[in-house]
Amino acid sequence: MAAPADSLAPPLRFRVDAPTLLLIGAGALVGYLTLFPLFFLVYGSFFTPTVGGVAGTFTLDNFVKAYADRSTLSVLLNSIVFSAGTTAVAFVIGTGLAWITERTNAPLRRLFFAMSLIPLIIPGILFTVSWIFLLSPRIGLINLWLKDLLRLAESPFNVYSLPGMIWVEGLHWSPIVYLLMTAAFRSMDPALEESALMSGAGLGATFYHVTLKLNVPTILSVFLLLFLRGLETFEVPAIIGLPAGIHVFTSRIFTAIKSYPSDFGLAGAYSTFLMVLTSAGIAAYARVTREATRFATVTGKGFRPRVIDLGPWRYLAAAVIVAYLAVMVVLPVFVLLWNSLLPFYIKPSVAALSRLTLENYPFVFKLPKTTRAIVNSVALSVASATIIMLLTAVVAWIVVRTRVRGRWLLDHLASMPLIFPSVVMGVALIWVYLTLPIPIYGTIWILLVAYVTRFLPYGMRACSSGLVAIHRELEEAAEISGAPWRRTFGSIVLPLLRPALLAGWMYVVIVSIRELGSSIFLWGPGAEVLSVIIFDFWQTGHFQELCALGVMLVVSLLALALVSQRLGQRVSA
Amino acid sequence: MPVGVRKLAVIGLALVVVAAMPGGPGWAQTPSIVARVANYRGADRQPMLEEGARKEGALLLYTSMDLEESQPLVEGFVKKYPFIKGEVYRASGEDVAQKLITEYRGRKYIADIFEGTGIDVAKMLNEQFGQSYYTPRAASYPRQGQDPKGFWVATRYNMLALGWNTNLVTAADVPKQYQDLLDARWRGKIGIEADDQIWLATLLEHWGESRAMEFFRRLNEQQLLIRKGHTLLANLVVAGEVPLSPTLYNHRPQILKRRGAPIDWRPLEPVVAVIHVISLPKNAPHPHAAMLFIDHLLSPDGQQALAKLGRIPAHSFVNADPPELNRGFVYKALDPVVFLTKYARYDQLWQEMIIRRR
Numbered sequence: 001m002a003a004p005a006d007s008l009a010p011p012l013r014f015r016v017d018a019p020t021l022l023l024i025g026a027g028a029l030v031g032y033l034t035l036f037p038l039f040f041l042v043y044g045s046f047f048t049p050t051v052g053g054v055a056g057t058f059t060l061d062n063f064v065k066a067y068a069d070r071s072t073l074s075v076l077l078n079s080i081v082f083s084a085g086t087t088a089v090a091f092v093i094g095t096g097l098a099w100i101t102e103r104t105n106a107p108l109r110r111l112f113f114a115m116s117l118i119p120l121i122i123p124g125i126l127f128t129v130s131w132i133f134l135l136s137p138r139i140g141l142i143n144l145w146l147k148d149l150l151r152l153a154e155s156p157f158n159v160y161s162l163p164g165m166i167w168v169e170g171l172h173w174s175p176i177v178y179l180l181m182t183a184a185f186r187s188m189d190p191a192l193e194e195s196a197l198m199s200g201a202g203l204g205a206t207f208y209h210v211t212l213k214l215n216v217p218t219i220l221s222v223f224l225l226l227f228l229r230g231l232e233t234f235e236v237p238a239i240i241g242l243p244a245g246i247h248v249f250t251s252r253i254f255t256a257i258k259s260y261p262s263d264f265g266l267a268g269a270y271s272t273f274l275m276v277l278t279s280a281g282i283a284a285y286a287r288v289t290r291e292a293t294r295f296a297t298v299t300g301k302g303f304r305p306r307v308i309d310l311g312p313w314r315y316l317a318a319a320v321i322v323a324y325l326a327v328m329v330v331l332p333v334f335v336l337l338w339n340s341l342l343p344f345y346i347k348p349s350v351a352a353l354s355r356l357t358l359e360n361y362p363f364v365f366k367l368p369k370t371t372r373a374i375v376n377s378v379a380l381s382v383a384s385a386t387i388i389m390l391l392t393a394v395v396a397w398i399v400v401r402t403r404v405r406g407r408w409l410l411d412h413l414a415s416m417p418l419i420f421p422s423v424v425m426g427v428a429l430i431w432v433y434l435t436l437p438i439p440i441y442g443t444i445w446i447l448l449v450a451y452v453t454r455f456l457p458y459g460m461r462a463c464s465s466g467l468v469a470i471h472r473e474l475e476e477a478a479e480i481s482g483a484p485w486r487r488t489f490g491s492i493v494l495p496l497l498r499p500a501l502l503a504g505w506m507y508v509v510i511v512s513i514r515e516l517g518s519s520i521f522l523w524g525p526g527a528e529v530l531s532v533i534i535f536d537f538w539q540t541g542h543f544q545e546l547c548a549l550g551v552m553l554v555v556s557l558l559a560l561a562l563v564s565q566r567l568g569q570r571v572s573a
Numbered sequence: 574m575p576v577g578v579r580k581l582a583v584i585g586l587a588l589v590v591v592a593a594m595p596g597g598p599g600w601a602q603t604p605s606i607v608a609r610v611a612n613y614r615g616a617d618r619q620p621m622l623e624e625g626a627r628k629e630g631a632l633l634l635y636t637s638m639d640l641e642e643s644q645p646l647v648e649g650f651v652k653k654y655p656f657i658k659g660e661v662y663r664a665s666g667e668d669v670a671q672k673l674i675t676e677y678r679g680r681k682y683i684a685d686i687f688e689g690t691g692i693d694v695a696k697m698l699n700e701q702f703g704q705s706y707y708t709p710r711a712a713s714y715p716r717q718g719q720d721p722k723g724f725w726v727a728t729r730y731n732m733l734a735l736g737w738n739t740n741l742v743t744a745a746d747v748p749k750q751y752q753d754l755l756d757a758r759w760r761g762k763i764g765i766e767a768d769d770q771i772w773l774a775t776l777l778e779h780w781g782e783s784r785a786m787e788f789f790r791r792l793n794e795q796q797l798l799i800r801k802g803h804t805l806l807a808n809l810v811v812a813g814e815v816p817l818s819p820t821l822y823n824h825r826p827q828i829l830k831r832r833g834a835p836i837d838w839r840p841l842e843p844v845v846a847v848i849h850v851i852s853l854p855k856n857a858p859h860p861h862a863a864m865l866f867i868d869h870l871l872s873p874d875g876q877q878a879l880a881k882l883g884r885i886p887a888h889s890f891v892n893a894d895p896p897e898l899n900r901g902f903v904y905k906a907l908d909p910v911v912f913l914t915k916y917a918r919y920d921q922l923w924q925e926m927i928i929r930r931r
Contacts, residue, residue: 050678053701139814243767243800245928260696260916262671344834345812367640368660434679441679442672524676525633525662525683539665540639541805543812 020404026395027410033453034416036436037428044431045268049261056265066269071247079248079277082165082237083230089170090226091219094177097324099207102185103193105307106317112325113182119175119328121557123514124235125534126550129543130332131168132240133339135159141335144347160244169236171327173226180225184218185211193308203308217288224285231277232421234517239538249274250423250517257427257521264431271424279419333554339547360548370549373528376444380529381512384451385505391452392459392504393497397489400467401475414460417453422517425454430521442524450518455508462507466500467493506564603856604704610860611706611853618709622868623654625861632659632862635673636688637666637849638729639804641828642882649878650869657862665802666693667768673854677702682856685863688728688870691848691909692771692916698724699913704855706864710871717906718848718887725850727887728870729879730906731803732899733772733845736821736838738810747817751776751841754819755791763792764815765927767801772820773927774919775845775907789926799928811836822847823898828883840902848887848906 045063047056066072101109122130134142135157143155150156158164192214196206212219237251247255249270256267310317338348340360346352364370392414398404399411420428429450433441440446474496478488494501516531523532530553537546613621626632632650636643640663647659662684664672670693673684677700687694697703705723718727737747741762748754754763766772777785798815800806807825809815811834819841826838851870857863869875876886885893893899912919 052699136814138816139812243798245799258667258671260667260671262675343832344808344829347813367644430675430679434675437680439680442676442681442683524672524681525635525660536664539668539802539805540663541802541808542640543808 022394023398023402023404023407023410026391026398027406027413029391030395030410030413030456033449033456034413036432037420037425037453038416040431040435041268041271041424041428044435045265045272047265049263049265051261059265062263062265062269063272065266066273072273075247075249075252076273078162078241078246079231081162082169082248083227085162085166086170086173086230087223087226089166090173090177091222093171093174093324095181095219097174097178097321098181098185099211100317100320102182103190103211103308104310104314104317106310106314106321108318108321112321115325116175116178116182117561118558121561122329122332122554123531123534124172124233125239125516125531125538126336126554127172127332128168128235128239129534129538129546129550130335131171132159133335134331135164135167139345139347141331141347159240162246165236165240165244165246168240169230169233172236173229174324175328177222177226180218180222181215184215188214197308220288221285224281224288228278228281228285231274231281232423232517234421234423234520238535249277250421253423253427254520257430264427267427268431271421271427274421274424275419278421282418333551336547336550336554339543340551342544345543360544361552364545364549364552369525369528369533372526373530373533376447376528377513377530380444380447380451381509384448384455384512385508387448387452388455388459388508389463389501389505392456392463393494393501394489396460396463396467397493400464401472411460411464415457417455418457420454422454422515423521425450426518426521429453429518441522442527444527446522447519447527447529450522451508451512451515454515454518455511458507458511459504462500462504463497466497470496607704607853607855607857607860610864611704614707622861622865626654626859626865627656629859629862630656630658632657632685632859632866633683634659634661634686634688634866635669635684635854636661636663636686637669637690637693638688638884639663642879642884645882646870646875646878649875650866653869654862654865657865659866665768666690669693670696673697674700674702677854677856682854682858684854685857685859686851686866687854688851689849690731690771691725691727691850692912694725694850694852695909695913697852697854702854702856704853704857706853706867708864708867708871710868713873713889714871714887715889717908720850725852726867726871727848728851729849729887730885730899730904731822731824731847731849732840732885732904733769733820733847734823734826734838735817735819735841736807736810736823736826736836737817738813738815739835739837741813741816747839748819748841749839751788751819754841755788755795759795759817761796761798762816763795764798764800764806764809764818764820766803766806766818766820767799767928769820770916770919770923771847771907771912772845773923774912774915775905776843777919777922778907779843779905786926789922793926797927807836824883824885827895827898840904842903844902844904846899846904846906848909850909 046058046060048059048061050056097112100106101113132140134140137143137155137158137160140155140157140159143157146152146156147154159168188211193206193210196210197203201209232250234250234254237246237248238254241248241251242255253267253270253274256263256270339345341356341358342352343355343357343359346355395410395414399407417425429446430441433439433446440449470493474492475488478492483491514531515529516535519529519532520535523529530549534546534549537543537549610622610625615621632647634643634647638646640661643661643663647661651657651659662669662672666689669687669689673687674697676683687697694703703724705720707723708726711719711726714726719725735748746758748756748759773785773789776788780788800809800815803820803822804825806815806818807821807829810818810821810826811829813835821838823838823840826836829836830838851867853860853863853867870879871888873888873891876888876891880886880891880894883894885899
C-alpha cells in the first residue's frame with residue numbers, strides 16, 4: 001500500500017507511508033460516512049416502496065410528486081415563511097438583549113450575562129411541549145391568564161398556527177443570537193458610535209447607521225445560520241405543525257416514512273429538495289463570511305467599550321430582561337414542574353394543590369427503557385464526540401499542514417454533512433443499512449454512525465481553526481530531532497490543540513444529547529435515547545410522565561453546566 | 574489522476590463490491606425452528622415450551638397497548654414464569670407495524686410477539702413476516718376472533734365511543750347520535766384521531782356510500798381538531814384542550830373517570846369496534862417464551878387480568894369490567910384483511926375528507 005514519495009512534498013518530510021496511510025484511512029472513513037448516505041438517498045428516491053416482500057421498481061413519480069405537485073408549493077411557502085419568521089424573531093430578541101447588556105447601563109445586565117447560558121440547556125422538544133401548555137387555545141396558561149385579566153371572550157393566542165410555530169422556534173434560538181451578537185458588539189470599537197452620537201444622531205439612528213451597518217457580515221451570517229436551522233428543525237413542525245395541518249419539508253418527510261407502506265422514495269425526493277435549499281444557504285454563508293474582512297471592526301487600537309446612559313429608560317430595559325427570562329426559563333420550567341406533579345392535567349389553582357402527587361417520578365424510572373435511554377444517550381454523545389475529535393484532528397492536520405494532492409477533497413467531504421438536515425440523515429441511513437448487509441438498523445451503532453457523520457463538520461471547524469493558529473515550527477523541531485510522525489502528532493500537535501479539541505468535544509456532546517431528527521428514524525427497542533423517549537411519551541399521551549422526566553433532565557443538565565463552569569474557572573485561575 | 578484520489582477511488586470501489594454482496598445471515602432464530610415450536614401439538618407441549626423458555630430467558634413484546642396496561646400484563650406473565658425477563662416496546666399501532674417491518678428488512682429480529690390492531694398485524698403478514706401457530710386456547714374464541722390460517726387470535730376489542738370533558742360539556746348537550754356532532758355548537762371543539770381510517774371505513778360499509786360521504790363532508794366543516802394517538806386524545810379531553818371526541822377508545826375515559834378526571838363517555842350507534850390480535854413474527858428470537866405468552870394472554874386468567882386493567886377481553890366467557898364497555902349497544906367490526914385490501918381508497922378518502930381540507 002506504499003505510495004510513491006512524490007505524493008508528499010516539503011515542507012514536512014516524514015517516512016513516506018505514515019501520512020499517506022493516514023490519508024487513505026481517514027479519507028476512506030470520511031468518504032464512507034458521507035458519500036454512502038448521499039448516494040443511497042438519491043438512488044432510493046427513484047424507487048417505489050417495497051410491499052409484500054416485493055422490491056420496489058424504478059420510477060420518477062417520487063420526483064414528480066415532490067417537485068411538481070401543487071401541495072409542494074404550500075410546503076415550500078410554509079418552510080420559507082417559518083424559517084424567515086424564526087430568523088426575524090430570534091434576531092430581534094437576541095440582538096436587542098445583546099445591545100442592552102453590552103452597550104447600556106441597564107440594571108441586571110451583568111446578572112443576565114451570567115445566566116445567558118441557561119436557556120440553551122432546555123432541549124428543543126421540552127421547550128416546544130412546555131409552550132403548548134402555555135399557548136394552547138383552551139388550556140394554555142398565558143391564554144387563561146390574559147382571558148381573566150382582560151375579560152376576553154376568546155383566547156388571544158393559538159400556538160397551533162404558523163405564528164405560534166415561529167414564536168416558539170424563534171424564542172428557542174434567541175440565546176444563540178444573543179451570544180453571537182454579544183461577541184460582535186464586544187469586538188467593535190464604540191468610538192464609532194460615540195462619534196455618531198456627538199455629531200447629533202439620535203440613539204435609534206446611531207444604532208441603525210453605525211452599530212447595525214458595521215456588523216453587516218456578522219448579521220448576515222447569523223441570518224443565514226438561523227434560516228438554515230429553521231429549514232432543518234424537526235421538533236416544532238412535528239409537535240405543533242402536524243396537528244395544526246401546517247406542513248414543512250421536515251414534517252412531510254416524517255409523514256412519508258410513517259405512512260403504510262413506508263414511502264422511503266418519496267421521503268428521499270423531498271429530502272433532495274431540502275438539500276438543494278440548504279446547499280444554497282451554506283454557499284451564501286461561505287461567501288458572506290469570506291467577505292467579512294472588508295468590514296474591519298477590530299483594529300489594533302486599544303479600546304474599552306463604553307456604555308450609553310439610558311436615563312430613566314434603563315428600568316424599561318431591565319424589565320425587558322426580566323420578561324425575557326420569564327418566557328425563556330421560568331414559565332417553561334414552571335409548567336413542566338406543575339404537570340409533573342399531577343395525576344392528569346389540571347390548570348393551576350388552589351383546589352388543584354390537593355391533587356399534587358409525586359408518583360409520576362417513580363413510574364418513569366420503573367420503565368427499563370428510561371434508565372437505558374440515559375445510559376445510551378450519555379454513552380453515545382461521549383463516544384461520538386471522542387471519535388469525531390480524533391478523526392477530525394487527523395483530517396484537519398492533513399488538510400492544513402500537508403500538501404498531499406486531493407486534500408481539498410477530504411476537506412469538502414468532512415464538511416459535506418452540513419447539507420444533511422437531521423431528518424434527511426435519518427432517511428438516508430435507513431436506506432444505507434437496509435441495503436448493505438450490515439444489520440445495525442435499530443441498534444445504537446446506527447445512531448453512532450448518524451451522530452458522527454452529522455457532527456463531523458463541527459469537529460472539523462474546531463480542529464482546523466485551532467491548527468491554523470499553531471505555528472508549524474514546533475512540529476518541525478520535533479521532526480528535525482528525529483521524532484517519528486506518530487510521536488510528533490501525539491506529543492506536539494494533540495496537546496497544543498487541546499483547547500480546540502475540548503471546545504469541539506463539549507459542543508458535539510451537547511448537540512448529540514439533544515439530537516432527535518435522525519434518532520427518531522433509526523432507534524429501536526433496546527437502543528432508546530432520551531430525546532426519543534420524550535417524543536414517545538408525548539405521542540402516547542403521557543404528559544405527566546414526560547414532564548417528570550423533563551424536570552429531572554433540566555435539573556441534571558443545569559447541575560452539569562454549573563459544575564463544568566466551576567471546573568473551568570478553577571482551571572483558568 | 575493524483576495518487577490520493579486514485580486510492581480513494583479504489584477504496585470506494587471495494588466498498589461498493591462489498592455492498593453488492595447478498596444479504597448476510599441474521600442473528601435470530603431461523604424461521605424453521607420458530608415454525609416447529611409454534612406448531613408443536615405433542616402432549617408434552619407445556620414442559621417443552623417451559624424448558625425452551627428457560628434457556629431463552631427473555632421476551633420482548635411489541636404492542637400498541639398503553640404501558641399502563643401492557644407493563645402490568647407482562648409483569649403478571651413474569652410472575653408465572655420467573656425465569657423469563659419480559660419487556661414491552663409500546664408505540665401507536667401504525668408505528669409498531671412500521672418499526673417491525675423496517676427492522677425485518679434491515680435483518681434485525683428482536684420482536685417476539687406483535688400484539689396490535691388486526692389491521693396493523695395484517696400489514697406485517699402482508700410482508701410475509703408472520704408465522705402461523707397453534708395454541709389450545711384458541712378453542713375458547715368465536716370464529717371471527719381467529720385467523721382461519723392460524724396467524725392470529727383476537728385478544729381484545731377497542732370500542733370507538735364519544736368522550737367529553739364534563740366541565741365543558743353539560744350532560745343535556747352531549748350528542749346522542751352521530752348526526753348531533755354536526756350541530757353548529759360543536760364547531761372547533763371536536764377532536765379526531767389522525768389515523769382512524771377504520772372509523773370511516775366501518776361507517777361507510779354500514780351506512781352506504783352516499784350517507785357516509787354526506788356525514789363526513791359535513792363533519793369536516795366543523796373545524797376538527799386532529800391529534801395523533803387515542804390515549805393522547807383522551808388526555809387532551811381531560812385537560813380541556815379538546816372538549817369532545819367521537820374517536821376515543823371507551824376504556825380510556827372509563828379508567829380516567831375512575832381516577833376522578835372530568836371525563837365521561839357514551840356509545841354512538843353503531844359503535845365501531847377495532848379488533849386487536851396477537852401474532853408471532855417469523856424470526857422471533859425467543860419462540861418458546863413467545864408461545865407461553867400467547868397461551869397466557871389468551872387463557873381465562875390472562876383475559877381476566879386484561880379485564881381488570883380496564884380493557885375489553887375477546888374471550889367468549891370473560892366479561893369486561895364494567896360490562897357496559899361492550900354491552901348494551903350495537904357495534905360493528907370490519908374484517909382487517911378486507912380493510913387492508915381497500916386501504917388505499919379508505920386512506921385517500923380519510924386524508925381528503927378529514928385531514929387535509931382544513
